[in-house]
Amino acid sequence: MAFSQKQLLLLLRSTLCALLLLLLAFPGPVRPAPQVPCYFIFGDSLVDNGNNNDIASLARANYLPYGIDFPGGPSGRFSNGLTTVDVISQLLGFDDYIPPYANTRGQALLGGVNFASAAAGIRDETGQQLGGRITFSGQMQNYVQAAQEIVEILGDEDTAANYLSKCLFQVGMGSNDYLNNYFMPAVYSSSRQYTPDQFADVLIQQYSEQIRILYNYGARKVAIIGVGQVGCSPSELAQLSSDGVTCIDRIDSAIQLFNKRLIQLVNEFNRLDGAHFTFINAFNIFQDIITNPSANGLRVTNRGCCGVGRNNGQITCLPYQTPCPNRREYLFWDAFHPTEAGNILIGRRSYSAQSSSDASPMDIRHLAQI
Helix, strand or coil: CCCCHHHHHHHHHHHHHHHHHHHHHCCCCCCCCCCCCCEEEECCCCCCECCCCCCCECCCCCCCCCCCCCCCCCCCECCCCCCHHHHHHHHCCCCCCCCEHHHCCHHHHHHCCECCCCCCCCCCCCCHHHECCCCHHHHHHHHHHHHHHHHHHHCCHHHHHHHHCCCEEEECCCHHHHHHHHCCCCCCCHHHHCCHHHHHHHHHHHHHHHHHHHHHCCCCEEEEECCCCHHHCHHHHHHHCCCCCCCCHHHHHHHHHHHHHHHHHHHHHCCCCCCEEEEECHHHHHHHHHHCCHHHCCCEEEEECCEECHHHCCEECCCCCCCCCCHHHEEECCCCCECHHHHHHHHHHHHCCCCCCCEECCCHHHHHHC
């Protein structure tokens, strides 16, 4: 039986209409809402995603080869691709990565923003040799402004407080207070003023006052990220390790004094009304990855994928330098920061602990569910 051209067109039209009705009747799977309505991030270059791009600073990463594996290229992230908070935002169910505060205002604040700034520290002078940066105190000031804007958007303080109490807040500071302050005696006097114990006490005292501002302006679910093994970074290995492999114990020991006090600080904050604080043990997570690289899909843990000199750590990754081709096998991207592969490992374990030492009292997944 032969069909005329008109009959074929009518048949095609009716078939397309039937398919359209089927699609409308049976839509694809609906993406569930994120586990928290908003995610606010505070920190340094480990999680900065562009807040330093327009600042007069040496601590910038908005040029290749940074972002070589990131969709859209260089963004200001200090990695070849994703950072830990990008990984965590995906695991929390957000459709997109949390945007930098530098270019986020209005309704967009309701989904959360990233306040982190490369070279920032707990102490205001930390990182000043690198130029402009938004210190943790400055990040707190920016958050207070954002919180006030959220009050205006939602209509009143009670509604805003209820909304913010459901959000996730992540704070990770302290690395630069050691890397770009205490263990840089040619520039800073802190190591002559304080013993490692005293410096940890001074940092914790100031950190406590700063974090209390977060609580006073609505933060209730807060993940505090401990300082990682700075003494194992390619930069420190290049300068101080006799064999280029052995981590620098005096740096990591000082950092552990700070981390132990940080756990106590978390316990103190958990006594506040409605507070749910947790400590993410980045030091132990990092240590486990370095101790068992092959189990984590890595091969090189003591050299940067991009950099110059011993351990590729004497000078960090230069603009338009050709990085290593096998980036998924490297823990470190440059002299200081992990690769996307490293960040995925750290981000996943921060979100969902693999061992009891990864988080205390809970991981981010359980914190989000409260």
